[in-house]
Amino acid sequence: MEVLAATMDMGQGAYTAYSQMVSEELGIPIEKIRCPYPDTQSHPYDWQTVASRSCWSMGMAVKRAASDARQKLLALYAEYWQVEPESITIEHGIVKCRKKGKAEPIDEHIQSGFPMPDGNYKGGPVIGTGSFVPPDVIYPDAETGQSPKSVVHFTVGAVGIDVEVDPATGAVEVNKVSAGYDVGKAISPVNVKGQIEGGTVQGISAGLMEGMYYDEHGKLLTPDFTDYKIATALDVPPDLDAFWEETPEELSPYGNRGVGEHSMISPAPAMDNALFDALGIRIHSYPLGRERVYKAIQAKKKGETDLWEYPYALEQSYKNAIKEWK
Numbered sequence: 001m002e003v004l005a006a007t008m009d010m011g012q013g014a015y016t017a018y019s020q021m022v023s024e025e026l027g028i029p030i031e032k033i034r035c036p037y038p039d040t041q042s043h044p045y046d047w048q049t050v051a052s053r054s055c056w057s058m059g060m061a062v063k064r065a066a067s068d069a070r071q072k073l074l075a076l077y078a079e080y081w082q083v084e085p086e087s088i089t090i091e092h093g094i095v096k097c098r099k100k101g102k103a104e105p106i107d108e109h110i111q112s113g114f115p116m117p118d119g120n121y122k123g124g125p126v127i128g129t130g131s132f133v134p135p136d137v138i139y140p141d142a143e144t145g146q147s148p149k150s151v152v153h154f155t156v157g158a159v160g161i162d163v164e165v166d167p168a169t170g171a172v173e174v175n176k177v178s179a180g181y182d183v184g185k186a187i188s189p190v191n192v193k194g195q196i197e198g199g200t201v202q203g204i205s206a207g208l209m210e211g212m213y214y215d216e217h218g219k220l221l222t223p224d225f226t227d228y229k230i231a232t233a234l235d236v237p238p239d240l241d242a243f244w245e246e247t248p249e250e251l252s253p254y255g256n257r258g259v260g261e262h263s264m265i266s267p268a269p270a271m272d273n274a275l276f277d278a279l280g281i282r283i284h285s286y287p288l289g290r291e292r293v294y295k296a297i298q299a300k301k302k303g304e305t306d307l308w309e310y311p312y313a314l315e316q317s318y319k320n321a322i323k324e325w326k
Helices: 014-026 054-081 108-112 189-208 267-279 290-301 312-325
Strands: 089-091 094-097 102-105 157-165 172-182 240-245
Touching: 014 054, 054 089, 054 094, 157 267, 172 189, 172 267, 189 240, 189 267, 267 290
Parallel strands: 172 240
Antiparallel strands: 089 094, 094 102, 157 172
16 A cells, blocks of 8 residues: 655654554555655645644545545445445455455455456556645735634644753753643654654754854854754753643544644743743843853843844844934
């Protein structure tokens, strides 16, 4: 069994989830299902692998395709055995009709065909198809940017972070992180956990280390990973608590909703809040590197409660200049 879904699996576990869905719908073992990497010569169109939508949106199409294939299989065996399709089941890759005491594995016989009562052979590849387009999303108004429903659903979550700051150097140490999201339904729990953990690490990395710096001539000073630092396993706490709740989404293959990118969003502002709690000064720019944190500590000693740095300070200066020109 092949699943031709044009999602690009980059490690998020989409193909595992698709295989689980097909196994559930068709009643065949997951080890008999493969999801080859997409190719425009063989795979149907998919918009993009973005927006944490694959397991939800493409998942709807995969489920419908598997259901379509199941109905075609049942119809084929119903004609072959001369029974109603409702009397046939597919269990662990075995097509069964208890009414007639028949059972056959799903194998190459389907490709070769079955001799029907009328003497003709019927068979060949059984191809199930499915598609999905959200039915009630309304494109935002071009003038106002508003829409009564611009997205199908939201994934909610929360992050708690415990940090430690060295006041002499401004170095920040993340001691513990707890991150949880309502994923609707965890199709593949191990991959959901991995998505939350991986996204949390990326969020910590963006908040603490990742910055684009330029010289006075506009030359980028952090063009590669020698200078553009990203978090490694040594930069994140070993105690990373990832969990989820399951409130089923109404329009969804199995109640699931996106979780891939959501876990990257909250760690940075959570760290900023933790630093504000520790230092009593609000830092309004990222990353929260030791130099910036050290500046905030010194500013706090002067009685300041906020630290504004590039690019926000540059933007404010530009806006003030415009006001003066007018």
